[in-house]
Amino acid sequence: MTKSLALAINLYPENGLSTYIRAVNALPVLSAAEERKLARRYHKHSDLGAARQLVLANLRYVVRVTRGFAGYGLPQADLIQEGNIGLMKAVKHYDPAHKVRLMSFAIHWIRSEIFDYILRNWRIVKVATTKAQRKLFFNLRKSRKRIGWMTRGEVDAMAENLDVAPETVQEMESRMSNADVPFDMDNDTDDESYHVAPSGYLQDMRYNPEVLATQSDQEDVRQTQLRTALTALDPRARDIIQRRWLNEEKPTLHELADEYGVSAERIRQIEMKALDAMKNVLEA
Missing domain, CATH: 1.20.120.1810 (Four Helix Bundle (Hemerythrin (Met), subunit A))
Known part of the structure; x- marks a missing residue:
């Protein structure tokens, strides 16, 4: 050696x-x-x-x-x-x-x-996940003729040359042009290079009182509309819809057919007719 x-x-x-x-x-x-x-x-x-x-x-x-x-x-x-x-x-x-x-x-x-x-x-978040994106990642830089965003003609030409959709070229160009940004604020940043971190403007709206109140109002409206639509049905149709769609334990068509003394096909027809009637009430 x-x-x-x-x-x-x-x-x-x-x-x-x-x-x-x-x-x-x-x-x-x-x-x-x-x-x-x-x-x-x-x-x-x-x-x-x-x-x-x-x-x-x-x-x-x-x-x-x-x-x-x-x-x-x-x-x-x-x-x-x-x-x-x-x-x-x-x-x-x-x-x-x-x-x-x-x-x-x-x-x-x-x-x-x-x-x-x-x-x-290359980035904290994986920049290319599909086969087309991987192809673009290694061709986008060397295929571009100038610095800056590509024109529509350049996008179309590259898409045709690499056999990918123009929208994929634009999306990949955007991904490669944007840098990783820390989520939390950097306290050491001076005034000249200061940028608002995502933690400063991205909010968790799940517990926002306005959002919760709106969601509650919408749920009340849906419940009222559903009750109105069910009231418009005859007792048998209402019972079938309630048990087939709203209850946790849902009987089969054959189980309801045995209970009402009709065929399973007849139960299916009643169910479809009732759903159409409820749709008309909800859309009115």
């Missing part, structure tokens, strides 16, 4: 990112033949030493890939860590029989892990 290889394996957090990058760049690069030989050893004999060598020899490429995601504001060390996980998954699934270099195969796995990490951590 070379000195640089030992350094890469035994890196400690206090050594810093720059030390890690120098170490992985100093690791020897494998030839195509060496790569296939190690891959065959791993897949045929479960040789973890061979898998380790494949991973270590390609760590430098993970660092290069992560530089393309610098604009998302997340630590490069975290992106490298996620990319390394993708590289290890790629080694596990790599088939040397296809005669494709490991990195050509692994780039999808590396980028996929980084994509998922960015989506989970």
Whole structure:
């Protein structure tokens, strides 16, 4: 084992990112033949030493890939860590029989892990949940031609290019343009940068006296209308509606049919006719 290889394996957090990058760049690069030989050893004999060598020899490429995601504001060390996980998954699934270099195969796995990490951590609230939103998240920035809100023509063009609805483009643009805001007030904020936190204007209206009074009045009105509508029915229809719709224990059509000495279909007809009559009273 070379000195640089030992350094890469035994890196400690206090050594810093720059030390890690120098170490992985100093690791020897494998030839195509060496790569296939190690891959065959791993897949045929479960040789973890061979898998380790494949991973270590390609760590430098993970660092290069992560530089393309610098604009998302997340630590490069975290992106490298996620990319390394993708590289290890790629080694596990790599088939040397296809005669494709490991990195050509692994780039999808590396980028996929980084994509998922960015989506989970870019904002406190997950910004992209659907497949269309995930597609837009990674295309919206690089596809825009200028800073600022997009015009309708730009929205339509991007929607057609990415095969998504224009409304989805607009919603995703809005999500990405808005920053996370703390719910509680920051007492250390000075006058020039002061902003009202959501706790200052978002209210819990469930126990507001005005709201409760309005809800009570509305409930009284509904109860009065319901009693009026029931009074307009004949006793049998009123009993069927009361028991089928208002009581906690609701009898079946057949149970009521046996009680009234008619068919279940007749009970259903009475019920439907009564509901129509009540609807006319309530809408009057």
